[in-house]
Amino acid sequence: MNERRKPYPFDWIEPKWQTIWDEQRFFHAPNPGEKNFVPAKPKFYVLDMFPYPSGAGLHVGHPEGYTATDIIARYKRLLGFNVLHPMGWDAFGLPAEQYAIKTGQHPAITTRENVAKFKTQLKRIGFSYDWEREVNTTDPAYYKWTQWIFLQIYNSWFNPETKKAEPISTYRGADPDSVRLAYVAEVAVNWCPELGTVLANEEVIDGKSEVGGFPVVRRPMRQWMLHITAFADRLLDGLEALDWADSIKALQRNWIGKSEGAEIDFKIDNRNETIRVFTTRPDTLYGATYMVLAPENSLVDEITTGEHRNSVAGYRTQIAAKSDLERTDLAKEKTGAFTGAFAINPANNEQIPIWVADYVLMGYGTGAIMGVPGHDARDLEFAQKFGLRIIPVVQAPGKTADESIGYVDDGIAINSPLLDGLTTEAAKRKITAWLEERELGRRSINYKLRDWLFSRQRYWGEPFPVVWRDGKHEALPESELPLEPPALEDFKPTGTGEPPLAKAKDWIRYSDSASRETNTMPQWAGSCWYYLRFCDPRNDQRFVGEEPERYWMGGEKPGGVDLYVGGVEHAVLHLLYARFWHKVLFDLGHVSKPEPFQRLVNQGMILGEDGRKMSKRWGNVIDPLDVIEIYGADAFRCYELFMGPLEQMKPWSMKGVEGVSRFLARVWRLIMEENQAGEWILSDEVQDVAADKSQLKVLHTTIKKVTGDIETLSFNTAISQMMILVNALTNAPAKPVSALRTLLLLLNPFAPHLTSELWETLAEKFPGAAGDITEQSWPRHDERFLVEDEIEIVLQVNGKVRDKITIALDATNAELEAAALASEKVQRSVAGQTIRKVVVVAKKLVNVVTR
RNA sequence: GCCGAUGUGGCGAAAUGGCAGACGCAACGGACUUAAAAUCCGUUGGGCUUAAACGGCCCGUGCCGGUUCGAGUCCGGCCAUCGGCACCA
Numbered sequence: 016m017n018e019r020r021k022p023y024p025f026d027w028i029e030p031k032w033q034t035i036w037d038e039q040r041f042f043h044a045p046n047p048g049e050k051n052f053v054p055a056k057p058k059f060y061v062l063d064m065f066p067y068p069s070g071a072g073l074h075v076g077h078p079e080g081y082t083a084t085d086i087i088a089r090y091k092r093l094l095g096f097n098v099l100h101p102m103g104w105d106a107f108g109l110p111a112e113q114y115a116i117k118t119g120q121h122p123a124i125t126t127r128e129n130v131a132k133f134k135t136q137l138k139r140i141g142f143s144y145d146w147e148r149e150v151n152t153t154d155p156a157y158y159k160w161t162q163w164i165f166l167q168i169y170n171s172w173f174n175p176e177t178k179k180a181e182p183i184s185t186y187r188g189a190d191p192d193s194v195r196l197a198y199v200a201e202v203a204v205n206w207c208p209e210l211g212t213v214l215a216n217e218e219v220i221d222g223k224s225e226v227g228g229f230p231v232v233r234r235p236m237r238q239w240m241l242h243i244t245a246f247a248d249r250l251l252d253g254l255e256a257l258d259w260a261d262s263i264k265a266l267q268r269n270w271i272g273k274s275e276g277a278e279i280d281f282k283i284d285n286r287n288e289t290i291r292v293f294t295t296r297p298d299t300l301y302g303a304t305y306m307v308l309a310p311e312n313s314l315v316d317e318i319t320t321g322e323h324r325n326s327v328a329g330y331r332t333q334i335a336a337k338s339d340l341e342r343t344d345l346a347k348e349k350t351g352a353f354t355g356a357f358a359i360n361p362a363n364n365e366q367i368p369i370w371v372a373d374y375v376l377m378g379y380g381t382g383a384i385m386g387v388p389g390h391d392a393r394d395l396e397f398a399q400k401f402g403l404r405i406i407p408v409v410q411a412p413g414k415t416a417d418e419s420i421g422y423v424d425d426g427i428a429i430n431s432p433l434l435d436g437l438t439t440e441a442a443k444r445k446i447t448a449w450l451e452e453r454e455l456g457r458r459s460i461n462y463k464l465r466d467w468l469f470s471r472q473r474y475w476g477e478p479f480p481v482v483w484r485d486g487k488h489e490a491l492p493e494s495e496l497p498l499e500p501p502a503l504e505d506f507k508p509t510g511t512g513e514p515p516l517a518k519a520k521d522w523i524r525y526s527d528s529a530s531r532e533t534n535t536m537p538q539w540a541g542s543c544w545y546y547l548r549f550c551d552p553r554n555d556q557r558f559v560g561e562e563p564e565r566y567w568m569g570g571e572k573p574g575g576v577d578l579y580v581g582g583v584e585h586a587v588l589h590l591l592y593a594r595f596w597h598k599v600l601f602d603l604g605h606v607s608k609p610e611p612f613q614r615l616v617n618q619g620m621i622l623g624e625d626g627r628k629m630s631k632r633w634g635n636v637i638d639p640l641d642v643i644e645i646y647g648a649d650a651f652r653c654y655e656l657f658m659g660p661l662e663q664m665k666p667w668s669m670k671g672v673e674g675v676s677r678f679l680a681r682v683w684r685l686i687m688e689e690n691q692a693g694e695w696i697l698s699d700e701v702q703d704v705a706a707d708k709s710q711l712k713v714l715h716t717t718i719k720k721v722t723g724d725i726e727t728l729s730f731n732t733a734i735s736q737m738m739i740l741v742n743a744l745t746n747a748p749a750k751p752v753s754a755l756r757t758l759l760l761l762l763n764p765f766a767p768h769l770t771s772e773l774w775e776t777l778a779e780k781f782p783g784a785a786g787d788i789t790e791q792s793w794p795r796h797d798e799r800f801l802v803e804d805e806i807e808i809v810l811q812v813n814g815k816v817r818d819k820i821t822i823a824l825d826a827t828n829a830e831l832e833a834a835a836l837a838s839e840k841v842q843r844s845v846a847g848q849t850i851r852k853v854v855v856v857a858k859k860l861v862n863v864v865t866r
Numbered sequence: 867g868c869c870g871a872u873g874u875g876g877c878g879a880a881a882u883g884g885c886a887g888a889c890g891c892a893a894c895g896g897a898c899u900u901a902a903a904a905u906c907c908g909u910u911g912g913g914c915u916u917a918a919a920c921g922g923c924c925c926g927u928g929c930c931g932g933u934u935c936g937a938g939u940c941c942g943g944c945c946a947u948c949g950g951c952a953c954c955a
Contacts, residue, residue, distance in 0.1 A: 022904085262871060262950090263870095265869060265870055266951085268869095269868090269950075270951080272954065274955085276955085292955080293954095293955065294955060295955065296955080373953085374953045375953080375955075376955090378954085380955065391955070392953090396953090397953095461954080583949080657879095657889085660879085662871095663871095664948080665879090666878075668877080670877090670878095670890095670891050670892070671877095671878065673891080674878095674889095674890050677905095678890080680904095680905095731878090731879075731889085732879095732880070734889080735880075735890075736889080737889095738889055738890075739888080745906085746906090807885090809884075809885050811885090811935085813935075813936085814934095814937095815936090851935090852935060854936075860884055860885080860936090862936065863935090866935085
C-alpha cells in the first residue's frame with residue numbers, strides 16, 4: 016500500500032508517540048516513597064499472564080487480552096488511579112532447551128533473542144506497560160527469590176491444628192522431614208523417554224506429553240513433591256470471595272475434587288488384618304457383596320491364596336504392561352481376578368470375596384473399595400461379569416426393590432437392618448456413627464487433588480537450593496542464593512532418568528561430604544509469584560518489599576491483583592499453584608493478602624479466518640505486525656476487541672480490521688483535512704462552538720455507555736457507541752471542539768496514538784486543554800443532556816406493536832392510555848373486540864389487551 | 867457418563883422481561899470521478915398483499931411446552947456444538 020492510500024498517517028504517528036511515551040516515562044508507576052508518587056490516588060493493579068517467549072513471536076491471540084488490560088490501564092489512569100501494569104517473561108521451559116539440544120546454542124541466548132523479539136512486537140502495538148518493571152524468570156536476580164520461596168516452603172509444615180503453614184521449627188514430632196511442605200518421595204511418575212524427563216499429571220494428555228506428544232510411561236522415581244493437598248480446603252473455600260467466572264471456579268473445584276464420605280475397615284477372614292476402603296455411600300454398606308483391591312495394592316500378595324497365585328500374578332503383570340491410555344479406556348470391559356481371600360462385612364458379618372481389578376485406582380482413596388453392585392454402575396458391571404451377588408439396599412422413589420438395582424441416587428434404605436426406612440442422608444449419618452462407636456470406620460474426606468510433583472530432569476530451570484549429605488537433604492543457606500546452573504556443553508538428557516545437571520561433576524560436588532540436588536524446578540515455579548515481584552522488581556534484599564507489596568496488593572477484597580487476564584488453559588494449574596504458594600507466603604507473614612488475584616477474566620481464543628484454530632498446519636496464522644503494517648496499531652487494537660465479547664471464541668477477519676480502520680480514519684477526518692499539497696491540516700470545520708442539543712445527547716450517551724462498558728469489559732459495544740457518535744458528528748457543518756475532545760478522551764484507551772496526535776493538533780489552535788491527552792481526566796456524563804421533553808411511546812395491542820406516538824415526557828399514565836386508545840391504528844386493531852385491560856409502562860409503552 | 871459454556875440475518879455480533887437484529891462486514895443502488903480506488907448518501911431477516919409506490923398483514927432468536935398483558939431474555943423438558951474432567955468409589 017503506498018503513502019497516498021493510507022487512510023490516515025498512522026505510519027508516522029504511531030512511532031512518534033511510542034518514542035514520546037518511552038522517553039518521557041509516561042507509564043512508569045512509582046512506588047510509595049519514590050519520586051512523583053502521589054499517595055492520594057487509589058491504586059489499580061491490572062495484570063496479564065506473562066508469555067513464554069517462543070521463537071515464533073506473537074500471534075494475534077496474545078494481544079487480545081493484552082489490549083483489554085491496556086485499555087483498562089489507560090482508562091484507570093485517566094480516572095486518577097495509580098496503575099500498575101507490568102509485563103515480563105516466563106522464560107524457563109522446554110522449547111529453548113530442545114533447541115539447545117539440537118543446535119548447541121545455550122538456552123540463555125535463545126531466550127534473550129526471543130525476548131527481544133517479543134518486546135519489539137509488544138511495543139509496536141503501543142501497550143502502556145511500565146517497562147522499568149520488566150522481569151524475566153531466568154534472570155538470576157529473579158530466580159534467586161524463586162529459590163528463596165522454595166526454601167520457605169521447604170522450611171514449613173502444615174499444622175493441622177491451625178490449618179496453616181508454619182515454620183518447621185514449630186513441629187514437635189520426631190521426623191520433621193516427613194511433614195515438610197516440600198518433601199522427597201519415591202513416586203510413580205510420568206516418565207517421558209523422548210523428553211528424558213518426568214511430567215506432572217497435568218502435563219500428560221491421553222498418555223502423551225503435552226509438549227511434543229511423546230509417549231509417557233509409569234515409573235517409580237525419587238522426586239520432590241509439594242504438599243498442596245494440605246491446602247485443598249482453603250483453596251476450595253478461598254474461591255468464594257473471588258470475582259472469577261463461575262465456570263473457572265467450577266474447573267478448580269472439580270480439579271480439587273472434594274468428596275465426603277467414610278472410611279470403613281473390613282476384617283480379612285482368618286487373618287489379623289483389615290482392609291480400609293473409602294466410600295461416599297456408607298449407607299449402602301449392607302449391599303457390599305465383595306471387595307476390590309487395586310492391582311498395585313501391596314496387600315494383594317499377602318492375601319492371595321495358593322491356587323489363585325498364578326492367575327492373580329498373571330493379571331497384575333498384564334495390567335502393569337498396559338499404558339495409562341489403555342487403562343483408562345472406558346469402552347473396555349471390566350477385568351479382574353479373585354484372590355481366594357475373603358473379608359467380613361462389618362455390618363452383617365457376612366463373608367465376601369476379595370478381588371483384584373484395575374478399575375480400582377491405587378492413587379485415589381485407599382486403593383481398595385467395597386463393591387456395592389446394587390447402587391454403583393461400575394460395581395454392577397463388574398458383578399454381572401463375574402457373577403457376584405447383587406443386593407438392592409436403596410429403594411428408588413416409585414420403584415420396587417428389584418427395580419432399584421442400578422439406582423445410584425438418594426432413596427430409602429432397605430435390606431439394611433440398622434438403616435431400613437431411613438433416607439440416604441440419615442442412613443449415612445447413622446451408619447457412620449455406628450461404625451465410629453465400634454471403631455470400624457470414621458467420617459472421611461477425599462480429594463482428587465494430588466500433591467504437586469515439583470522436580471524435573473531438565474537443564475533450563477531453577478536448580479533446587481538443596482544439597483544431599485549421607486542420604487539426607489538439607490537446605491542451602493540463603494546467602495548462597497541465587498544458585499545458578501552449571502555451564503554445560505551438552506544439554507541432552509542422560510537417558511537414565513538422571514537430569515542433565517548430573518553431567519556437571521564439579522558443580523555437583525558441594526563439599527567432601529555433600530552434593531547438590533540435580534533436579535530443576537518446573538516451569539510453573541517462576542510464574543507462581545511473578546505478580547508479587549512486579550510490585551518491587553529491583554529489590555535485592557527481599558523477594559518484594561513490604562511497603563510496595565502492601566500498597567499494590569492492597570484493597571478491601573481478599574485478592575491483591577485487581578484484574579488478571581489470560582487464557583483459559585491456565586484456569587486450573589497455574590492459578591491453583593500460584594494460589595497455593597501465595598497462601599504459604601501469607602501464612603508465614605511474607606505477604607498481606609490471602610489470595611493473589613481478585614478478578615480473573617479469560618479471553619476467548621481467536622480462530623483463523625477459516626474458523627479453525629490458528630496453526631502452521633492450516634496456514635491461517637495471522638501475525639500482528641503484518642496487520643499493523645497495513646492498518647496501524649490503533650486499528651489492530653480496536654479490532655481485537657470489536658470482534659466480539661472478550662471471553663468468547665471468535666474468528667479473525669481482515670475485512671473486519673478494515674472496517675475498524677475506516678472508523679478511525681473517519682475520526683481523523685473529523686478533525687483533519689488534506690490541503691492542495693496533499694498535507695493533512697486541521698479542518699476548518701473544527702470550531703470553538705457549543706454543541707447543539709442533539710449532539711450533546713449523543714455525546715453524553717456515549718460517555719455513559721463507554722464508561723459502563725469499559726468497567727464490564729464490553730469493549731465491542733463501547734466501540735460501537737463511539738462509531739455512532741462519530742457518524743453523528745460527521746455531517747455536522749461545524750464540529751464543536753469540546754465534543755471532539757471528549758470523543759478523543761473516550762477513544763484514547765482504545766486508539767492511543769491517533770487520539771494523542773489529534774489532541775496535540777487541536778491544542779495548537781484551541782487553547783484550554785493543557786498537557787498531553789494521557790494527563791487529562793476521564794469525562795463524566797450529565798444526565799440532564801440525556802433526557803428529552805418528548806419521548807416515543809410504543810403502542811401495542813395484545814403485545815404486538817401497532818403504532819408509535821411521541822408524547823410529553825411527563826405524560827401521566829391516564830394520558831398515555833387515552834393517547835393509545837385514540838390511535839387510529841390501535842382502534843383498527845381492536846375493532847369489534849372488548850378491551851379487557853390496558854397496561855401502561857411509563858416512558859416505554861402502552862399495551863391494549865382484548866383477550 | 868459428570869460439570870460448564872454456547873446456539874439470533876449471508877458473516878462478526880447488539881438487545882435492565884417491553885419496537886429483535888444496534889454497530890461493523892459483505893451485497894446492492896446512488897453521488898463524486900474521463901475511469902477506478904478512496905470518500906459520502908441510501909437499501910438490505912423471510913414471506914404475503916399491491917400494477918408500482920405508500921400502506922397493511924403474517925412468520926422469525928436451536929426444538930417442544932409453561933409463566934406473563936408482553937419472552938431472545940424467566941421456568942421445565944429435549945437437541946446440537948464447543949470446552950473441562952473422566953472406572954475418583
